[in-house]
Amino acid sequence: MDGDRKPELQIKPxxxxxxxxxxxNHWYPALLSSEIGEEQLVPLxxxxxxxxxxxxxxxVYAIADQCLHRxxxxxxxxxxxxxxxxxxxxxxxxYNFRNGELVAIPSAPDSRLIGKRHLHSYPVQxxxxxxxxxxxxxxxxxxxxxxxxxGFLDPGWTVVGAVNVPSACNWRLAADSGFxxxxxxxxxxxxxxxxxxRPFPIANRIVGGDTFxxxxxxxxxxPKGLVDALGKSEPVFEFEFECDGERGRMAxxxxxxxxxxLAYGSIEGSIWLPGAxxxxxxxxxxxxHYEWYVPVDEKNHRYFIAWGKPCETDADKAAFAHEVHTKWxxxxxxxxxxxxxxxxxxxxxGTDGLPYRSVENLFEGDxxxxxxxxxxxxxxxxxxxxxGIPTA
Ligand code: FE2
Numbered sequence: 001m002d003g004d005r006k007p008e009l010q011i012k013p014x015x016x017x018x019x020x021x022x023x024x025n026h027w028y029p030a031l032l033s034s035e036i037g038e039e040q041l042v043p044l045x046x047x048x049x050x051x052x053x054x055x056x057x058x059x060v061y062a063i064a065d066q067c068l069h070r071x072x073x074x075x076x077x078x079x080x081x082x083x084x085x086x087x088x089x090x091x092x093x094x095y096n097f098r099n100g101e102l103v104a105i106p107s108a109p110d111s112r113l114i115g116k117r118h119l120h121s122y123p124v125q126x127x128x129x130x131x132x133x134x135x136x137x138x139x140x141x142x143x144x145x146x147x148x149x150x151g152f153l154d155p156g157w158t159v160v161g162a163v164n165v166p167s168a169c170n171w172r173l174a175a176d177s178g179f180x181x182x183x184x185x186x187x188x189x190x191x192x193x194x195x196x197x198r199p200f201p202i203a204n205r206i207v208g209g210d211t212f213x214x215x216x217x218x219x220x221x222x223p224k225g226l227v228d229a230l231g232k233s234e235p236v237f238e239f240e241f242e243c244d245g246e247r248g249r250m251a252x253x254x255x256x257x258x259x260x261x262l263a264y265g266s267i268e269g270s271i272w273l274p275g276a277x278x279x280x281x282x283x284x285x286x287x288x289h290y291e292w293y294v295p296v297d298e299k300n301h302r303y304f305i306a307w308g309k310p311c312e313t314d315a316d317k318a319a320f321a322h323e324v325h326t327k328w329x330x331x332x333x334x335x336x337x338x339x340x341x342x343x344x345x346x347x348x349x350g351t352d353g354l355p356y357r358s359v360e361n362l363f364e365g366d367x368x369x370x371x372x373x374x375x376x377x378x379x380x381x382x383x384x385x386x387x388g389i390p391t392a
Pocket of ligand 1: 183187340
């Protein structure tokens with residue numbers, strides 16, 4: 001019997017509600033390129049797995065952050081005696097960082113394990129100022145292009161990864177909310193809207209009772225996701241209600257003009273597996289906003305943003321990158337999308353210790369969330385579980 005042969009890999013989608021640790025066998029953003037310098041080691045947890053990243057001669061590699069011998073976590077006290085290797089601090093097992101191969105053991109230089117055993121080595125691709133890692137077992141992995149929103153890799157566009165921040169809630173709360181058009185109520189006080197003098201709706205009213213049936217499903221062979229039908233619903237810029245004879249009013253800080261209705265209707269939001277949102281145009285005409293919700297563990301995820309725009313010359317590209325870092329990171333993230341993180345934390349703390357969805361009472365406007373959960377359940381490449389995390 002061939003002991004090295006691995007059992008046939010079965011790719012079977014699992015339920016979104018079971019995916020507290022995310023979906024296995026997908027590409028995820030791990031870092032911004034600027035966060036890992038030459039020969040720098042960066043430990044990270046993704047989908048409950050501990051990874052260790054290193055940039056060697058410009059290229060980023062990732063291995064399991066756990067020695068095969070006794071399970072020591074390399075990043076506790078990392079030792080590198082050559083550029084291409086990592087040595088376990090405990091018994092000096094030494095591995096090739098670029099493929100995970102065990103290459104040397106000082107106390108048993110002729111060990112039969114040398115050259116035969118490997119740490120799990122994660123496929124890595126760096127593009128648009130972001131480092132993506134494939135967390136899964138498929139070898140070779142599917143193309144990165146299948147796991148990013150359409151257009152992200154379009155060569156005519158310059159896309160700049162700019163935000164990578166931790167958020168202390170499960171990734172699904174962020175994904176559910178990102179594609180839910182009615183969460184826009186939280187943005188009414190954001191300085192981004194005031195700075196751009198932009199009227200923005202406080203709600204998105206269903207027309208005809210079931211606008212969400214017009215959401216477009218995209219099921220591959222490339223990226224799999226949903227495109228919203230906001231152009232077919234009615235943006236609400238102000239709303240009045242009455243309770244016990246007292247009137248209440250909620251409204252956009254900037255009163256709407258006719259253009260505001262048109263402008264809002266032309267914004268297209270879409271959500272993609274394994275957990276990325278695309279909004280176009282956003283934050284202004286001619287730009288596209290991408291964001292990811294990357295599972296860290298059951299109670300944490302990382303939130304990434306990249307912005308894109310078509311650029312022709314190197315000077316245009318450099319100017320756009322500068323604009324992203326000096327303007328949109330502040331106006332777009334600090335003064336707008338950071339509000340989403342606050343909202344998600346409120347849901348996490350409100351439901352602390354309770355199973356996902358257990359306290360929900362859905363209403364007519366929740367079609368977007370339901371359709372997303374269904375698509376995600378049908379088209380992922382497997383649910384990540386604590387049991388499934390490989391050690392070798
Ligand atoms: Fe939002």
